[in-house]
Amino acid sequence: MQNLIPLKQEEESATASRSFYEINITTYHRFFFINAAGTYFIIDSVLSDIRNRYLEAMEESVNDTSGILASLVATDPSGTPDTELLGNILQRAKNRKLEAQIYGLKKNGIELEVYVTDRSGIVVYDSTGKNIGRDYSKWNDVLLTLKGKYGARSTKEDPNDPQTSTMYIASPIYNKSNITGSLTVSKKKHVVDPLIDVAKEKAIRGIPFIAGITILLGVFISFFITYPVRKLTNYIKDISNGFRTPFPELGNTEVKTMGLAFENLREQLEGKRYIESYVQSLTHELKSPLTSIRASCELIIEESRDNQSTKLLHNIYKEASRMNDIIERLLTLARIENKKELSNLELISTDDLLSEVYDIMEPSFKEKSIHLSIQSEKSVPLLCERFLIVHALTNILENARDFSPDHAIITLKILVENQKVFFRVEDEGTGIPEFALDKVFERFYSLSRPDTGRKSSGLGLAFAREAILLHQGEILIKNRTDRSGTICEFFLKAHNSLT
CATH class of the missing domain: 3.30.565.10 (Histidine kinase-like ATPase, C-terminal domain)
Incomplete structure (x- = not known):
């Protein structure tokens, strides 16, 4: 029989340990899945957005180039852009031998094309020589630029092939303050694909490292949170089993605040239970002598012939009855205060x-x-x-x-x-x-x-x-x-x- 209590406490301790272990595993699993999902969405967002960021950078550089070249184009007396100087510069640039390794992109030549239109949108110069005389007044790059707005467009030469998509950025040609034409610089978008591939490869290579660091950090944070919770749980279990266990060291955490609140509540409940137990014991002890006093008074009153004594006995009986009523009320109140829920509905x-x-x-x-x-x-x-x-x-x-x-x-x-x-x-x-x-x-x-x-x-x-x-x-x-x-x-x- 003496071993029953220790065995029960060991079982409760083992149950508590299993419960906490299960809580830890559940916490880690949840964190892992949340971390994995979060990392996936972040990396997916980054990888999906890399191309757009590179194209934005390319558009900004092409816009600068367009503005510079447009400033080289003069206007003849008839109001038509004079492209002779521009043509000579572009021809010399294309004839130059160029070898440049830009990160993952190897350049062997200039991949820009340029065309110039007059104020009506008619092409008067084309670096490819294919489109002179064509009406480009409906294209956004020309249409918007001639109106004094930012003109740009992206067009696929083959609608079914994304690799043929070309960026067109135009700048106005001025004669004093009047727009006399537009100059458009075009560049195929696929030229940035090698750079995008390098960036994606680096991002993918960094995923395991970032995920590993995040998981380790999460495990540390989870342990930092659950360790004081475990100490507080063990403390509560010990208190429940009747041990006089000192309050654990929980650091300056929210768990400590919760633990102190529990400790304060426990002390108040213990004090209340002690008082209730004392009152109930006292009232039960008082009931028997009061009952005897009342019974004795009733017997004496029946036999008494002295009016004064009878009056005093009536007072004693009355006060004893009053005390008995107080005791009954106190016991009834104690019972209802200890009720957790209604039972005899x-x-x-x-x-x-x-x-x-x-x-x-x-x-x-x-x-x-x-x-x-x-x-x-x-x-x-x-x-x-x-x-x-x-x-x-x-x-x-x-x-x-x-x-x-x-x-x-x-x-x-x-x-x-x-x-x-x-x-x-x-x-x-x-x-x-x-x-x-x-x-x-x-x-x-x-x-x-x-x-x-x-x-x-x-x-x-x-x-x-x-x-x-x-x-x-x-x-x-x-x-x-x-x-x-x-x-x-x-x-x-x-x-x-x-x-």
């Missing part, structure tokens, strides 16, 4: 509920000639614990009775709104001082009764509040504004059968 109507409450309260109301007015439009079904709601409502009515003068009227109204049943108790008493409004639902808090000057146990409204909250309702108390007195109101959720 039953479907009852508000009419049945009010009838039961009325039968309980009628004798004490008659003693003070207080009239209880019940106003309810219709009977509504409620799913609740009858004992809790009946006692909550009677406690509220008892409080209203104690603070109301003789011959007063206490009104109990039942209202239904938005699937909620509202219980509203209005009295004609002295009201509640402002300083006490926030305290009336606290345990043992009580005000002096106006007719006797005595205080109650201070447990009635505390019980009512706990009962209502356990039913997912709300309760409030306030002073009346139309006259002296108070209003105590709470609501419960109506049953689904309410239409």
